[in-house]
Every structure is written in structure tokens, then in C-alpha cells.
Amino acid sequence: MSASLRFKVVDEAFRHAPLKTVLPKERPSDYFGKYVFNKQKMFKYLPAPIYAKMCDVIDNGAPLDRDVADAVAEGMKKWAMELGVTHYTHWFQPLTEGTAEKHDGFVEHDWKGGMVEEFEGKLLVQQEPDASSFPSGGIRSTFEARGYSAWDPTSPVFVLGDTLMIPTIFISYTGEALDYKFPLKKALYAVDKAATAVCQYFNPDVKKVVSNLGWEQEYFLVDESLYSARPDLVMTGRTLMGHDSAKNQQMDDHYFGSIPERVEEFMKDIEIQALELGIPCKTRHNEVAPNQFELAPIFEETNLAVDHNMLMMSLMKRVARKHGFRCLLHEKPFKGINGSGKHNNWSLSTDTGILLHAPGKTPEDNLRFVTFVVETLKGVYDHNGLLKASIISATNAHRLGANEAPPAIISSFLGKSVTALLEHVENADDDALSMDGKQAFKLDLPSIPEIFIDNTDRNRTSPFAFTGNRFEFRAVGSEANCASAMLTLNTAVADALTDFKTRVDALIAAGEDKHAAILKTVREDIKYIKPIIFNGNGYGDEWKIEAEKRGLDCETSAPLIFDNYLKPSSVMMFEKMGVMSEHELEARNEIKWETYTKKIQIESRIFGDLCLNHIIPVVTKYQSMLIDNVSKVLAIFPKEKAEAISKENLTIIEKISKHESFIIENVDKMVEARKVANHLESEREKAIAYHDTVAPLLEQIRYHVDKLECIVDDEAWPLPKYRELLFIR
Ligand code: ADP
Ligand code: MG
Numbered sequence: 001m002s003a004s005l006r007f008k009v010v011d012e013a014f015r016h017a018p019l020k021t022v023l024p025k026e027r028p029s030d031y032f033g034k035y036v037f038n039k040q041k042m043f044k045y046l047p048a049p050i051y052a053k054m055c056d057v058i059d060n061g062a063p064l065d066r067d068v069a070d071a072v073a074e075g076m077k078k079w080a081m082e083l084g085v086t087h088y089t090h091w092f093q094p095l096t097e098g099t100a101e102k103h104d105g106f107v108e109h110d111w112k113g114g115m116v117e118e119f120e121g122k123l124l125v126q127q128e129p130d131a132s133s134f135p136s137g138g139i140r141s142t143f144e145a146r147g148y149s150a151w152d153p154t155s156p157v158f159v160l161g162d163t164l165m166i167p168t169i170f171i172s173y174t175g176e177a178l179d180y181k182f183p184l185k186k187a188l189y190a191v192d193k194a195a196t197a198v199c200q201y202f203n204p205d206v207k208k209v210v211s212n213l214g215w216e217q218e219y220f221l222v223d224e225s226l227y228s229a230r231p232d233l234v235m236t237g238r239t240l241m242g243h244d245s246a247k248n249q250q251m252d253d254h255y256f257g258s259i260p261e262r263v264e265e266f267m268k269d270i271e272i273q274a275l276e277l278g279i280p281c282k283t284r285h286n287e288v289a290p291n292q293f294e295l296a297p298i299f300e301e302t303n304l305a306v307d308h309n310m311l312m313m314s315l316m317k318r319v320a321r322k323h324g325f326r327c328l329l330h331e332k333p334f335k336g337i338n339g340s341g342k343h344n345n346w347s348l349s350t351d352t353g354i355l356l357h358a359p360g361k362t363p364e365d366n367l368r369f370v371t372f373v374v375e376t377l378k379g380v381y382d383h384n385g386l387l388k389a390s391i392i393s394a395t396n397a398h399r400l401g402a403n404e405a406p407p408a409i410i411s412s413f414l415g416k417s418v419t420a421l422l423e424h425v426e427n428a429d430d431d432a433l434s435m436d437g438k439q440a441f442k443l444d445l446p447s448i449p450e451i452f453i454d455n456t457d458r459n460r461t462s463p464f465a466f467t468g469n470r471f472e473f474r475a476v477g478s479e480a481n482c483a484s485a486m487l488t489l490n491t492a493v494a495d496a497l498t499d500f501k502t503r504v505d506a507l508i509a510a511g512e513d514k515h516a517a518i519l520k521t522v523r524e525d526i527k528y529i530k531p532i533i534f535n536g537n538g539y540g541d542e543w544k545i546e547a548e549k550r551g552l553d554c555e556t557s558a559p560l561i562f563d564n565y566l567k568p569s570s571v572m573m574f575e576k577m578g579v580m581s582e583h584e585l586e587a588r589n590e591i592k593w594e595t596y597t598k599k600i601q602i603e604s605r606i607f608g609d610l611c612l613n614h615i616i617p618v619v620t621k622y623q624s625m626l627i628d629n630v631s632k633v634l635a636i637f638p639k640e641k642a643e644a645i646s647k648e649n650l651t652i653i654e655k656i657s658k659h660e661s662f663i664i665e666n667v668d669k670m671v672e673a674r675k676v677a678n679h680l681e682s683e684r685e686k687a688i689a690y691h692d693t694v695a696p697l698l699e700q701i702r703y704h705v706d707k708l709e710c711i712v713d714d715e716a717w718p719l720p721k722y723r724e725l726l727f728i729r
Contacts, residue, residue, distance in 0.1 A: 069121030137587030214299025379492035385553030396477030406463030413462030461538030
């Protein structure tokens with residue numbers, strides 16, 4: 001029976017939509033930022049001195065006074081009300097991965113029997129949501145629930161529906177972070193400070209270094225009605241069972257293929273909405289797996305880019321439903337085909353340009369380039385286990401180490417030219433590296449344009465690849481808040497740069513020339529960072545052995561990877577850089593372990609239900625039908641002939657029994673394993689138990705369910721199959 005008859009897809013009309021080109025009259029540049037209170041709007045809606053003050057707050061981090069906040073709130077309200085907005089909310093990023101908001105109306109009593117719209121500075125600046133309902137890892141307990149959200153003026157407010165959305169940080173009464181944004185902002189401050197100081201060796205005019213992030217969001221779309229018929233997708237975001245589709249990605253015919261029309265409609269819709277919200281969408285294409293797609297905006301300052309990604313993920317989910325789809329952001333919704341990641345393209349820049357840009361013309365530029373590449377790698381090397389912890393989760397664990405994703409080992413691909421450049425700097429004799437005089441500075445390698453060749457032919461197996469003017473952190477999960485990876489990376493780089501400056505300054509103080517001191521320190525570090533550089537195939541088993549020898553973190557168990565946050569070197573780094581205290585790190589880890597446990601627990605429960613309530617009854621019914629058939633054959637034919645006729649059916653009956661008993665026995669075992677784990681006191685031990693004893697059973701049982709899917713009558717199979725879910729019609 002065909003898929004569309006087994007399960008009706010959402011809207012048949014989508015399948016027959018005529019192919020037509022209808023271009024909107026407005027251009028993206030006309031509506032970009034339409035719903036954002038950006039500087040343009042501020043200029044229009046705020047008094048000139050207030051506008052100037054706000055620019056100082058946004059660009060230079062100047063403090064914000066109450067009367068300025070009042071004036072800004074007034075301007076915002078006016079702008080928002082002209083758009084028909086009635087509510088406002090502090091929008092924050094609790095440690096649940098998503099975003100949170102509580103809407104309040106502008107209305108207040110006018111004390112004459114009517115109402116007025118009001119919005120004061122104090123409401124803009126600070127709110128007090130109930131912190132006890134969000135994960136805090138023990139920082140907040142319910143009886144002292146106070147938590148504050150505080151306005152982040154560097155990420156502009158925007159309008160979504162009838163609500164004015166105000167990006168905020170979320171902190172406890174004691175000032176500790178309960179979110180991702182607060183530590184991210186501190187990390188960005190740390191890297192700015194550290195990188196500016198190093199930049200000033202090369203150009204004393206540099207006042208500020210900005211961290212940039214360009215994310216590429218991968219996702220799957222499935223038809224909404226098929227999705228609804230899969231309780232596992234609905235409850236966990238991934239399929240817990242499902243045999244491979246005969247055709248999936250083996251023909252390589254989806255990647256960059258023409259986008260299905262129904263999907264293109266969705267993409268257009270989401271792009272327009274995103275552009276109106278100031279998200280600079282640029283790229284859209286099919287990804288490797290069937291039904292997998294990607295979208296990417298142009299890079300932005302990291303804090304803003306993170307907010308935009310959070311907003312984009314929630315937009316994608318909403319807009320997909322409008323088109324009869326569900327958008328799956330899970331890292332591995334389907335077994336056997338590629339999962340989804342979110343490449344985080346990262347760089348540092350000053351008002352004078354991007355610091356990681358391929359070497360320039362002058363020796364000075366080149367030395368700066370080498371310094372920033374090497375010190376970035378030093379940060380990544382020193383904290384490679386921690387960086388892995390920053391991207392690992394119960395969901396991303398399915399993707400890392402699988403064959404389409406970076407391995408669960410952090411290393412960096414530099415490509416031929418940069419590798420050669422570093423070798424040159426390391427090995428050339430001092431004269432060849434002289435910065436002064438007429439002698440050509442040998443960092444100015446003639447083969448530099450090759451970097452751009454590397455850029456197109458880059459190593460897709462590398463978790464942290466240099467791609468011409470940036471590093472691409474490819475291990476980040478599609479569902480994750482980029483802030484986790486970005487705050488860790490920026491802090492690690494800040495740490496390396498700070499240490500670098502200390503050593504260079506010491507050499508200068510000892511009488512060394514500035515450039516010689518920089519060169520000497522860089523050369524030391526080039527030697528030191530070698531273990532993190534790996535230009536080979538990250539998927540190969542040889543790499544695991546080699547990486548172990550190099551002392552890189554090769555742990556694959558998520559609960560144990562989280563331990564990296566509490567290693568003395570990590571705690572010291574976060575504290576020294578002023579990003580997080582040990583207490584905050586401990587609290588966050590409690591949440592990480594707890595979340596890990598809950599995710600596996602929910603998966604295991606749903607999976608057990610599906611096995612016992614959906615699969616086994618259907619399979620038993622089918623088996624009885626076969627048994628019935630066999631006994632009827634036995635009744636009408638002589639024994640020998642009847643046995644010959646029923647041979648295949650008897651084999652199937654037996655196979656079904658074997659698979660069934662494995663499933664039933666092991667679902668029981670899984671329940672027992674959960675009980676044992678649930679009794680453990682420590683969140684860490686519990687997560688480890690779920691990882692070691694519950695999660696493997698899910699996989700083992702699934703194997704038998706998937707076998708049954710191939711045996712049982714298609715018409716009777718209760719769940720949409722991969723071949724139905726994975727091909728948009
Ligand atoms: P890919 O070939 O990896 O798909 P894209 O051209 O789609 O690359 O770009 C990926 C992302 O990298 C985009 O968001 C782009 O704006 C961003 N990007 C480009 N240059 C930089 C940079 N210097 N720093 C940070 N992000 C950058
Ligand atoms: Mg990319």
C-alpha cells in the first residue's frame with residue numbers, strides 16, 4: 001500500500017502546486033530590520049542626546065542611567081505602538097537550551113476609570129521572573145526564588161507578533177548566571193581585552209576587538225501528519241526505531257540538489273520573516289540527507305549572532321507548521337543518514353579588519369596573523385577537552401563520532417599553506433625572519449593564494465578547521481545554543497592571548513626588542529601546539545590511536561566529558577578571565593548531568609511504550625494470522641505436503657518469536673536499569689548509569705524492532721516508515 005494511503009500527508013494541495021515564479025515587489029534591503037529597534041529607529045524615535053548616549057552604551061559599554069532608560073523606553077513604546085504592539089517581554093536564555101518569555105501588557109489604570117499604555121525605563125531595564133521554575137543546578141531553590149532578568153542594550157529589541165521582545169541576561173539574586181548570555185558577554189569582554197592588548201603590539205590605534213560568529217543551521221523537515229503519527233518524534237525529537245529506507249543518501253542526489261517546491265515556499269517565508277527581524281539570511285540549500293536542509297545568515301558580532309540563532313530556531317519551528325511541516329532541529333533524527341550540525345564560523349576583528357585574514361602584504365600583518373592563529377590554537381589545545389564538553393549533549397552525542405560528523409576528539413585542520421607558514425616561522429633561521437631592514441620578510445610566502453584553494457577543498461572531518469579568514473567550529477550541535485561553544489572558545493582564546501602577552505612583556509622587560517620577543521614567543525607556541533594540528537582523516541580509526549598518543553581528550557561518554565568543566569585548568573581559566581566562578585560551573589554541571597539523564601529517561605520510556613503497546617501487539621496479530629494459515633493448510637493437505645507449503649511461514653513465525661522475546665525481555669531489563677539508576681544520589685552517577693546501562697539497551701532492542709519492520713505486513717505496521725518520513729512529497 002502506498003505511503004500516502006497508509007498515512008495521509010498534511011495537504012495534498014502542496015503536492016500539486018504549479019511551478020511558478022512569483023517575486024515580491026519589495027526587496028530584502030527594503031524590509032530588512034523592519035521589526036527591529038535598531039540605530040536607525042533610535043535616531044528617529046529618541047531625542048538626539050539620548051540617541052548619542054545609547055550609541056555610547058552599545059558601542060563602548062558605557063553605563064546606562066535611569067533617566068536615559070526612561071527616555072529610551074518612551075521611544076521604544078512609541079515605535080512599537082505604531083506597529084500595533086500591545087505587550088512587552090524580557091526574552092532570555094535559561095539553561096534549558098530554548099528561550100523564555102513572560103508577556104505583560106503596556107496597559108495601566110489611568111485612575112479616571114480608563115486605561116493608558118505605559119512603559120517605563122525600570123520595566124525595560126530589569127524584571128523579576130520566578131527563577132525557581134528554571135534549571136539552576138542548586139543556585140536557586142524554590143523557597144528563595146528570586147532571579148532577575150536585565151536588559152542587554154547591545155542586542156536590539158524587536159517585535160514578534162504583538163509583543164516587544166527585550167533581550168536580557170538572567171541572573172540569580174546573588175548575581176550568578178542562570179543563563180547563557182551573561183557568561184557569554186563576560187567571555188566576549190575578556191577576549192576583547194586580551195586581543196586588543198596583543199593587537200596594540202602591531203597597531204597602537206586598535207581600541208576594540210570584536211568576536212564574530214557566522215552560524216550555519218542544518219535541519220530536517222517532515223510532513224506534519226506523518227510526524228504526529230510518530231510518538232517518538234513528538235516526544236524526543238528523534239526516531240527511536242525505523243529500518244533504513246532502501247534509498248536514502250547513497251546516490252548523493254540531495255546535496256545542493258534543486259529544492260522541493262513546498263520546501264522552497266517554507267524557505268522564502270522564513271527568510272522574509274527573518275530579514276524583517278534583522279537576521280541577515282543569505283544562504284539556503286539542500287543538505288546531504290534526504291529532507292535535510294541548511295540556512296545561514298551573514299556573520300555578525302557573536303552576542304547578536306547567538307540571539308539571532310535562538311530567534312531563528314523558534315521561527316523555523318513556527319513557520320514550518322504553517323507549511324504543514326515539522327522542523328526537526330535534533331542532531332540525529334534518523335539513524336543511518338547524516339545528522340545535523342551547526343557550524344560556528346568564528347573570527348576576531350578590529351575596526352581595521354579581520355584578524356584571522358590570510359596573510360597580508362607587510363611583515364607586520366603577517367606576524368599578527370601568525371600570532372592570532374597560533375594563540376587561538378593554543379587556547380583550543382590547552383582546553384580541548386573543555387571545548388568538547390561545551391558542545392556535547394545527549395542529542396549531539398549521536399552525531400559526534402558517527403561517520404558524517406567530526407569525531408569526538410577536538411583537533412584543528414590548517415591546510416597546506418598555513419601549515420607550511422607555521423613550519424617556516426618555526427624553522428627559518430633568525431635572519432630570514434628579521435622584521436627590519438630591507439630583507440624580505442619570509443612570512444610573506446609566495447604560495448599564499450593556496451589558502452584559498454584549501455578553503456574550497458577543506459577537510460570536512462575536522463571539528464575545528466581554518467577556512468581562510470576564520471575557524472569553523474563544526475562540532476556544535478544543530479539544536480544547541482551557540483553561546484555554550486562560543487563562550488568557551490572565546491574564553492580559551494582570551495586565556496591564551498593573556499598568557500602570550502605576559503610572556504612577551506617579560507622578554508621586552510628583559511631588554512628584548514618587541515618584534516623579536518613576539519617572534520620568540522610565537523615560535524615557542526608553534527612547537528607547543530603541534531598535537532592539536534591534524535590535517536588527516538578524522539574519521540579513521542588510526543586517528544583515535546594517534547590522538548590518544550598525543551594526549552588529546554578521547555573520552556566519548558557525555559557524562560564523563562562534562563567533567564572537563566570542573567578540571568582545575570578549566571576552573572582557573574574561567575575564574576581568571578572573569579567569566580564564571582567555580583560555584584557557577586558546578587551548578588551548570590549539575591544541570592548538564594540532570595538534563596542528560598532526563599533525555600535518556602524519556603527516550604527509554606517512550607521506546608518501551610512503543611515496543612509494548614504498538615509493535616508487539618501488531619506483530620503478535622500478524623504472527624497469529626500466519627499460525628492460523630499454517631493450521632488451515634495442515635487441515636486440508638496431507639502432513640508432508642502441508643509442511644512443505646508452510647515452510648516459509650513457519651520460519652517467519654519462529655523469527656518473529658525470537659525478536660519478540662528479545663524485545664520483551666530487554667524492555668523489562670531497561671525498566672530495571674532505570675530503577676537502579678534513579679536510586680543513585682549524585683546527578684553525575686545517575687547520568688553515567690543512564691549512559692552505561694540504559695542507553696545501550698535502546699540500541700540493542702531497536703535492532704530487533706527494525707528487523708520486525710521488514711517482516712511484518714506493511715499495511716499493519718503502526719508507524720510511518722523512514723521511506724515515508726524522509727521524502728517530501
Ligand atoms: P560554507 O562553505 O562553510 O557553507 P558559507 O559561505 O556558507 O560557508 O559561510 C558560512 C558562514 O561563515 C556564513 O555565516 C559567513 O557569513 C560566515 N563567515 C564568513 N567569514 C567569516 C568571518 N571572518 N568570521 C566569521 N564568520 C564568517
Ligand atoms: Mg561550512
